[in-house]
Amino acid sequence: MTLMFDVGNKVAAKAVQMCKPEVIAAYPITPQTVIVEELARFVENGELDAEYLCVESEHSVMAATCAAASMGVRTFTATSSQGLAFMHEMLHWAGLSRLPIVMINVNRTLGPGWSLWPDETDSMAQRDTGWIQFFVSSAQEAFDTVILAFRLAEHHEVQLPVLISYSAFTISHTMMPVEIPEQDDVDAFLPPFKPYWRLDWRNPVTFGNVLSDEYHMEKRYTMHLGMEAAKRLIPDLGREYEQRFGRYHGGLIEEYRTDDADYVLLAMASVGSEAKVAVDNLREQGHRVGLARLRVVRPYPDEDLRRIGRKRKLIALDRNISVGSGGWMYHETRSAVMGVEGCDVYGYLCGVGGRDVTYEDIEQMALKVFTGDARPDVVEWWDLKQTGGN
């Protein structure tokens, strides 16, 4: 074990290098660029034996990555914001083809207006593409999740691509100390990729051919089964990872001080780490409050939330927006806990567009619910400035 002190992007790139992908297709975009630059350096200096493809757009990145993954090799790429949006069509291709691609998306506000700061709407817009989606809240968790993600994606019961998202700058450009395991241990946890099927002239299969309505529903159903398997496997693989490496970041959800809580905050990505400080401060003031940090939002942790929500008030802190509807966690949690005894879901939209969300903001949002000044049926835009209409 060695200690690495560097920015989140370089930590994530180190994890990818240790997973030994054979093909990386890349196109740069801030604030992700450091990841693919670092991987290019690893390939250049011989620390990673991979085919490195500089292609002309993010759409081509995903097309090349899908093609390589179809040949049965381990693949990786990274992107951000508009780059992820540009991949959208090919993201469906990766999901429907059951290709175990791992990709990092550094959450950055979609423009215009042009912006660099974190907002999860870019990932949210890919909810229906069949990708498993993790959100991580530290560089260490990013490192560990990359390794776990390849193992999960390549599991024959899953066979789905995995997107790992983390916040622009607050993770991507922030230096924090991270424990790096030995390569032998990573190899033991993550053996070489053995594809369930691949394009192979000795065993010909068709790929991307016409699939009539007679079978298409079943194809979607088996993807859904892959997602359900992931729900079971993510905590199991997490515990196996813990046994080998000594760290466990949670299953689909990391619960923090929820045991005797009357109120539970729901948060993800970097807000999910900041919220722990708010919980500690509110606990000191005598409030029985905890945190459910959602690490995985595809598949959505419905069963966990039904258990956590029983006789409790949930407070969703969304840094994403489906305009005309609302935040990801608010809506999907309300749907999940429908009929759960004594459960109300309160919703805030905070930090949308990349505005900073501080522990003080989180405490104030929670207090407004505690004092009865918030309503569960009205989502509040936190820290909203006066606007002049449209």
Place this chain on the structure above:
Amino acid sequence: MLEVRIHGRGGQGAVTAANLLAAAALRDGKSGVQAFPHFGGERRGAPVTSFVRISADDVRLRSRVYHPDIVVVLDRQTLESIDVTAGLAEGGTIVLNSRKQPTEFEFSDRYRVAVVDAAGISIAHKLLVSGIPALNTPMLGAVVRLTEEVSLDALLAAIRGQWKGSAGEANAEAAREAYDRLEVNR
């Protein structure tokens, strides 16, 4: 937890300063360290702010530093456009690159003000980057004089870890000189 905010302009080394201070704290056995920048889409010459948190435990905060214990001002012209005292509690510390006396600032009565001629020290040690004096290493020499959290030895080791050979030595010497020449109003 010690929280530091550094004001500079793109190219002056504010981001590297934050990283070096955190790296030095890590060498001193502080396991919770965090260093990060905040800048706009602009680059060289534009105002840049960077932040450092130093703690014995893991740092869980992800927001920017709004209540710093120490404010570092690399570029004195920042004082004309930005309120560098924002969020600084009465009696907090401001470290400036300046030839003025620490009592000469409009905020000198309210804060512990420390000054060092970091630009002069940088030029003397030939720490020029594209003709512009690098201010970060001398300013950090000043900072570690003002806190118990990071030692001068750890800072010098972190500097030598960042730049090998003569560049590391010149930066380390500049940091040490600033440490010695720092003047404080209280």
